Amino acid sequence: MSNLLISAVGVSKAYPRAHLAADRMRSLGRLLLGRQDADAQYVVRDIDLSVRRGESIAIIGQNGAGKSTLLKLITGVLTPTRGKVEVFGSVGALLELGAGFHPEYSGRDNIEMAAALHGLSRDELASRLQQIIEFADIGNYIDEPVKHYSSGMVVRLGFAIIASLKPDLLITDEVLAVGDESFQKKCIRWMEDYLEQGGTLLLVTHSMYHAQKLCRHALWLDQGRLMQFGDVFDVSQAYLAWHERKQAASEQRPAQRFGVEFEIVDLEINGSGGNQSTMLEFGGTLLMKSRIRSRDGRVPVAMFGIVRADGTPVYGVSTDMDEVSVQRLSDHDYRVEIEFVGLSLLPGSYQVRVHTMDTEGLRLFDTLERGLTIRGESREFGLVRLAHRWNHSAGGQVD
Amino acid sequence: MLAVHFIRRELKERYRGSFTGFGWALLQPLLQLAIYAFVFVQIFKARVPGAAAPGYVPFLVVAMWPWIAFSEAIVRSTTAIQDNSALIGKVALPRQILVLAPCAASFVLHGAGFLAILVVLAIAGQGIAIAKVPLALLLYVPLFAYALGICLTLAALQVFVRDLVQIVGQLLTLMMFAAPIFYDRTNLPDRFQILLDLNPFTFYVEGMRNLLLGYGAFPWHGLMIAIPVAILTLALGHWLFRRLDSHFEDFL
Known part of the structure; x- marks a missing residue:
């Protein structure tokens, strides 16, 4: 002692x-x-x-x-x-x-x-x-x-x-x-x-x-x-x-959330649920799955998005933009899954979001947010690696 | 060691930024003395009673310098904890030192001033008993203990009761006039004599006058009371301070 x-x-x-x-x-x-x-x-x-x-x-x-x-x-x-x-x-x-x-x-x-x-x-x-x-x-x-x-x-x-x-x-x-x-x-x-x-x-x-x-x-x-x-x-x-849970509870989740028409039940990123932030290697695969409960049994539109930690939007896409529909599990339960192969986000902190919208894709009903950290070493600037080619020299091609 | 540092800091701080520096330590009581001497000698025609009595100025000096040290120590120490609140909330140190520093600094400063003016008076042939100066300084020991006890008590209470510092000023004025500083015991009608005996400072005035000017008898009876009073006051102040000191920062 x-x-x-x-x-x-x-x-x-x-x-x-x-x-x-x-x-x-x-x-x-x-x-x-x-x-x-x-x-x-x-x-x-x-x-x-x-x-x-x-x-x-x-x-x-x-x-x-x-x-x-x-x-x-x-x-x-x-x-x-x-x-x-x-x-x-x-x-x-x-x-x-x-x-x-x-x-x-x-x-x-x-x-x-x-x-x-x-x-x-x-x-x-x-x-x-x-x-x-x-x-x-x-x-x-x-x-x-x-x-x-x-x-x-x-x-x-x-x-x-x-x-x-x-x-x-x-x-x-x-x-x-x-x-x-x-x-x-x-x-x-x-x-x-x-x-x-x-x-x-x-x-x-x-x-x-x-x-x-x-x-x-x-x-x-x-x-x-x-x-x-x-x-x-x-x-x-x-x-x-x-902290994230607390923030989510106070900001993203209004009190009347329970009973909203299209409620996000969960969000799974690369196989892990919960509230922890996800780590991903640069260039890896990002797989997001979410379950949605529809109160009236109408088909929801789901949207996935990625923003930088400070809120700058990087990319967002919804089911109706790509003219796909969510997968129906039962009268009220739907499931949606999206995969980004070879994710070109540069190393740093991001947040992924899933939103639900009504069948017409007009009104936003629910949002769930999760941290995403891209690991890796890169000296490039910005948010994503854009496919590019140096035309004056051979062998410098990146895509 | 730390106490010495704080006393030095206190001394430095008092006269930092002023032109004459430590000169003020002597100048200020001298001016005060000049005013009192003028008022009492020229206007009130005060004379020290008794045959072979000393002049009024030395009579006043030997009582007033200890009083200045005593009263200044108390006034400055009362707000010592409050003034150092920035230090108390952030640095762990024995807080008694914060009270000891202004109290001791006043005694050091005005003790030195006292010696200086005694030398001046002696040279001027005012009949100062130089040989008895060390004995007179010995009187400062119980006086300091008594003052420190009061300082600790007031500094601790001031944290809680902010009105205290206002009252202390008034009480000190009362105590000054209720001690035979400007007058002698024999100037006072018999029925008021008891007041002088109740005032702890009376002993120090009469002691100084006996030792330095050979005026009056040495108050042995007063000494017997003054020493226990000094010890008890210090003990009480210490106890009270220790009791409250861990709670200061909650109330500052």
């Missing part, structure tokens, strides 16, 4: 009501008497977490899920309302933008202050100061007051300080997103080195790319509760799928 770094048992945090002066007085009385607050708002509930040295955990979840609060509880900035948090080692935390910086002080003074907060002596600081300034790489701004910094510079300085401290536990809360591309890369490289040397990382992020690149495990919080903890790929996929 000696390599245990964080132990959190049954940790909950509630914020008291503190808007009105009367509420504050009541809370003060309660605290002095040592009583619990009854009408408090819980933001983190019953989290158990033990982190060993050398682990790397991404904390994911939507806004307001309690991610930052959990980190603050671990750093000791907040005290849990119930439960207990123990950390057996030094902590370096980048909690929020400009956390702990004094806006009136110069960058150099703030480095000094941060060093004192982390218990560095003057000699230790002197030997690291140059290294910090180089890592931050903000030029002459180091002697300007922090209030004149851009948000990216604040993050640079904050990260540079933490990086020089090499704490046992590194905690960062969605601050990387502020830095520019080159600084992000620098930070990620540093964190990879740090992890290789046995450092421990807790990373709050909305970027699944960062999570998967840096962390082995992930913790998914929702409304202050632990939803899932495990391998980063499993958890992040479950999280994304949950």
Whole structure:
């Protein structure tokens, strides 16, 4: 158990009501008497977490899920309302933008202050100061007051300080997103080195790319509760799928969907149903099957479409355009299947959609959407590979 | 170590951006002294009672500098937690330091000012007992403990009750006039004497005057009370602060 770094048992945090002066007085009385607050708002509930040295955990979840609060509880900035948090080692935390910086002080003074907060002596600081300034790489701004910094510079300085401290536990809360591309890369490289040397990382992020690149495990919080903890790929996929379901429920599926005239029962892509996004190799075959329930027994028109992740339409085609009809299974059940052989979509993220329309192909009744990721390497631009030929040289023909 | 850093930061911050820098630390109480001395000596014709009494200026100085350190420490510390809310929500550090820093800085600053003006008065031949200066400084120890206890209490309560800082200013004015800073105990009618004995600051004024000016008797009785009062106040302040400190960020 000696390599245990964080132990959190049954940790909950509630914020008291503190808007009105009367509420504050009541809370003060309660605290002095040592009583619990009854009408408090819980933001983190019953989290158990033990982190060993050398682990790397991404904390994911939507806004307001309690991610930052959990980190603050671990750093000791907040005290849990119930439960207990123990950390057996030094902590370096980048909690929020400009956390702990004094806006009136110069960058150099703030480095000094941060060093004192982390218990560095003057000699230790002197030997690291140059290294910090180089890592931050903000030029002459180091002697300007922090209030004149851009948000990216604040993050640079904050990260540079933490990086020089090499704490046992590194905690960062969605601050990387502020830095520019080159600084992000620098930070990620540093964190990879740090992890290789046995450092421990807790990373709050909305970027699944960062999570998967840096962390082995992930913790998914929702409304202050632990939803899932495990391998980063499993958890992040479950999280994304949950997001899609939620979005589908709120956007694509109006409440009166049940009982619409032409309802999409399911959509199967390359043999897999469910809500997971499908992976496909570039140039592979895309096979989509869908079942449709017709309330009145009329024959529906089905349409399949592909859009890019940002919504740009790529291709769409319906049964009535191609003058085919859906396959009838029973009076109310129909089935439709479409296959794209040698799919020419370039690698990237797309969404496939199936729509139902009435017999005349005029009114849209139902929509189901699913993610599709095309894997592969290609340096071509755009969405699809168009058949082409270079006419001036031999052997360069592509089709 | 961290405390020293914060005290330094506090000292630097007070006079950062002003032309005279630390000069203000001395200049400000000097101006205050000049005003009081003018009002009391020229207008009210105040004279220190008793034969072989010291002049009014040294009489006022030895009481007023400790008072300035004490009252400034309290005023500045009351909002210490509130002012550092940005730090409290984001960095884990012992919060007592945030209160200790302004409190200690006031004592350091005005302690140094006190020494400087004592030297000036001694050179001017105002009969300062230089040999007893170390003893007089020793009085600062219980005074500081007493002030820190009050500072911790007020800083913690201020987080919850924001009106406190307004009340504190008024109470300090009351306490100043209810201590024999501008006058001597013998100026006061007998029936009010009890007020002076109830005021913890009276002891420090009379102690300073005895040690530095040889004026009046040393208040041994007051010392017996002042030390336990200082210890109890500090203990109470510490207890209250610890009780509330983990909840500060919820109310800031």
